[in-house]
Amino acid sequence: MLTWIDRLPLFLFVVIALTLGLAPFVPEPHLWEKLKLLAAGNLVRPIDLFDLLLHGLPWVLLLVKLGRLAGRRRA
Template identity: 80%
Template structure:
């Protein structure tokens, strides 16, 4: 079911998260700005929601991959 996630290289996901996930880097990472807007209840424009998805998905994929690796190592051998 999650074989596609297992096939994604961890290094590639890390590079995508660090580049697209944080771009632009100055004055602050875009995903951080959008998360602050979300927490303040100011994330209402469709372009801002799209931006959050665009910059947040690489981080979600990276976290899913890391979680999957941990779960597979903790699973007892059969």
């Protein structure tokens, strides 16, 4: 099911997480802004939820890739 993650290089996940995951960078990374809204309970508009998913997905995929690499090294 997740074999496509194994085929892609780790470098690709890092680049995507650092670009799409953090863009726009000024005045603060977009993901950080959305996480602050979530913590404050102000993340209620559908566009904000979509934005959180869009900017958070690269980081989730990077963590999955790192987890699969760590699991493969242990085995």
